[in-house]
Amino acid sequence: MLLRLAWATLTRHRSRTLLAILGVAVSAAMLLDMVMLSSGMRASFRTLLLSRGFQLRLAPKGTLPFDTDATIPDASGVMRVLRTIPGVTTVSPVLGGQLHIVRGARTIAATALGVDPAVQGDYEITQGRAPASPLELVASDDFLRASGARIGDTLSAASGYDAQLRSFSGQRVLTIVGRAHFLYMPAEQRAVAIPLATLQQMQPGPATQNRDHVSLFMVKAREGEPVDSVLRRIETALPRVSAISTETAMRQVDERLSYFRQLALILGAVSLAVGFLLVTTLVTVSVNERLGEIVVMRAIGVARGRIVLQIVIEGIAIMVSGALGGLGLGLVTARYLNSILASFPGLPAAIDFFLFEPHDAWFALGLLTVAGILAGIYPSWRGASLPIAVTLREEAVG
Amino acid sequence: MLAALLIAAFSQSIDSTPPPRPPRTVAIDERLAADAGIHVGDRLLLTPTPGGDVGSAGSGDSVIVSALVRRRADPSEVARAEYRVRMHLDELQALIGYGDRVDRFAVSARGTAGTDSALRRINDAAFGFRAYRSRDIAVETSRTFLVVSRFHRAIGVITIVASAIFLLCIMLLKVDERRRDVAALRLMGISARSIVRSVMVEAALVAVVGSAVGVGLGWLSSQIINWHYRGVYRTPLAFAVVTPGIVLLAVSLSLALGLIAGFVAAQRLVHMSPLELLSGRREERSPAAAATAG
Numbered sequence: 001m002l003l004r005l006a007w008a009t010l011t012r013h014r015s016r017t018l019l020a021i022l023g024v025a026v027s028a029a030m031l032l033d034m035v036m037l038s039s040g041m042r043a044s045f046r047t048l049l050l051s052r053g054f055q056l057r058l059a060p061k062g063t064l065p066f067d068t069d070a071t072i073p074d075a076s077g078v079m080r081v082l083r084t085i086p087g088v089t090t091v092s093p094v095l096g097g098q099l100h101i102v103r104g105a106r107t108i109a110a111t112a113l114g115v116d117p118a119v120q121g122d123y124e125i126t127q128g129r130a131p132a133s134p135l136e137l138v139a140s141d142d143f144l145r146a147s148g149a150r151i152g153d154t155l156s157a158a159s160g161y162d163a164q165l166r167s168f169s170g171q172r173v174l175t176i177v178g179r180a181h182f183l184y185m186p187a188e189q190r191a192v193a194i195p196l197a198t199l200q201q202m203q204p205g206p207a208t209q210n211r212d213h214v215s216l217f218m219v220k221a222r223e224g225e226p227v228d229s230v231l232r233r234i235e236t237a238l239p240r241v242s243a244i245s246t247e248t249a250m251r252q253v254d255e256r257l258s259y260f261r262q263l264a265l266i267l268g269a270v271s272l273a274v275g276f277l278l279v280t281t282l283v284t285v286s287v288n289e290r291l292g293e294i295v296v297m298r299a300i301g302v303a304r305g306r307i308v309l310q311i312v313i314e315g316i317a318i319m320v321s322g323a324l325g326g327l328g329l330g331l332v333t334a335r336y337l338n339s340i341l342a343s344f345p346g347l348p349a350a351i352d353f354f355l356f357e358p359h360d361a362w363f364a365l366g367l368l369t370v371a372g373i374l375a376g377i378y379p380s381w382r383g384a385s386l387p388i389a390v391t392l393r394e395e396a397v398g
Numbered sequence: 399m400l401a402a403l404l405i406a407a408f409s410q411s412i413d414s415t416p417p418p419r420p421p422r423t424v425a426i427d428e429r430l431a432a433d434a435g436i437h438v439g440d441r442l443l444l445t446p447t448p449g450g451d452v453g454s455a456g457s458g459d460s461v462i463v464s465a466l467v468r469r470r471a472d473p474s475e476v477a478r479a480e481y482r483v484r485m486h487l488d489e490l491q492a493l494i495g496y497g498d499r500v501d502r503f504a505v506s507a508r509g510t511a512g513t514d515s516a517l518r519r520i521n522d523a524a525f526g527f528r529a530y531r532s533r534d535i536a537v538e539t540s541r542t543f544l545v546v547s548r549f550h551r552a553i554g555v556i557t558i559v560a561s562a563i564f565l566l567c568i569m570l571l572k573v574d575e576r577r578r579d580v581a582a583l584r585l586m587g588i589s590a591r592s593i594v595r596s597v598m599v600e601a602a603l604v605a606v607v608g609s610a611v612g613v614g615l616g617w618l619s620s621q622i623i624n625w626h627y628r629g630v631y632r633t634p635l636a637f638a639v640v641t642p643g644i645v646l647l648a649v650s651l652s653l654a655l656g657l658i659a660g661f662v663a664a665q666r667l668v669h670m671s672p673l674e675l676l677s678g679r680r681e682e683r684s685p686a687a688a689a690t691a692g
Contacts, residue, residue, distance in 0.1 A: 023563040073447055285571045340548045345541045
């Protein structure tokens, strides 16, 4: 009976109800988007960091990986020390640089990673194989597209350009042996990976210069070994590097992208408030219009609680209907907003700002339902508490 | 003559003692000074590698802090938490073993024509490097903010849609509340057009007053946002700016939405006959009756 009465009231003013549901749907969509934004970025970044099982990164002291051009000197020595630390199972050294690939009359610049192909965690081979000799490389789709090269082709690559001698420096002829998906690279980045020693030798500088340096080490801890303990051991053994755990990296990302979390919080709160206000206004007006009916129901013995419940059900019905509509709308808008933020310069292509997780949808729906209940309680209680005789007289006289 | 030469040689031998080298000076970031507790006049050791020592391989340099530098309002630097030290070019080249190389030159030219001409001539003559306009570099380095700006615009569009629906709903409720008044006016002979106009004027007033309050709130919010994010990122950059153009756009949009909402709501009302309005029929059925019928 209660549900039937609530349904009848809502269908009595169809356009008004539909408009309110539409308004709540837009608010719900915004709320869902903001809940997705506040948690999605972290979840996506964490997944990316742990995708290859490396829980620790070692960068030059005081820096984050690839945040500056600084490198870790004496890479071989650091490797030796790392291998003696209990709990460390795999160490993957990485050197970042730039290569100039000469293709006929043009030169293509590409981001180059010097890695140990046997333990690397930066790319996944999608076609062909990993480099097996010092003069082999794997390349990204975008590089292959831009250069027009194919697997099996040889390329002339240089790491620098000497403006005085007008010639390339650190030149090598490399063979493409595979196509790779680079996990941490931005979309449309032309990237290649070659063996670490090759890239180190190609670096510009005098022949006598020590080139045994890397940009970072990626470290895997033994399964079951607390990562924090391994991190502390590394910091003790290697005071001249910064050891960064996934949690530390997450904190740094949180700090840098705190703007988006704060924006999500503010806009989410505003969306919830707008939805709440909309339903409160609607229910209040609806109750004011039906004061006569309400007091008649009270006069024939319907309990105050049941009247309140009926009106609260109306508020919840609007909120839940709007929220369900808003779920679809929210997913569409999230996809659009994500496509905008995905074009952030330097952001890995695998990062999603808006990541749908079922608990986000439940959380948004729960918030809206609570808002719907709160929106209905005050006007319904006020309406159901009016003095019966006086209100009946006022309603009858008009 | 010989005596003069001897005196000169003697004095030369005295003067050949190397004069004490004036201390090298550097300027450091205000944020580095604040975080590390460094003051002007403090002596620092700069090394190219962490933990390097003066005199060792890859040796460092002892310097005195001569100035603190405040960061410019540069969007490309906002999210970067790195510290900066400014020093003389030759000293930095020597410190990091960079040789006689630089990363870039900044060139000043007279006027736009001078810039175009310099750009053309440098790029024609240069081999191995390229000249760019500062404006083009600024566009490239501001890409992060362009993305944020696009994101804000998209959020703005969603907000406008939500506001439009909210406004339409409110106007519909307001007009519905005055059903009986409107019926009385219609029965007195007031034309439908006059009623629509009066509703629209009311909607416009609501929109304008709402806009004025909104502009005030927006200005206040922008002050809070700037204060907060300038503190977070330690930059003089303005994150939110309320310009006359933005105010004009917001007020115009609000007015247009208000008028449309008022028009739609009023049209709904004037298309019902006064008797229907008074009796409340057409859309309205008693819920109790409906429930019984159901």
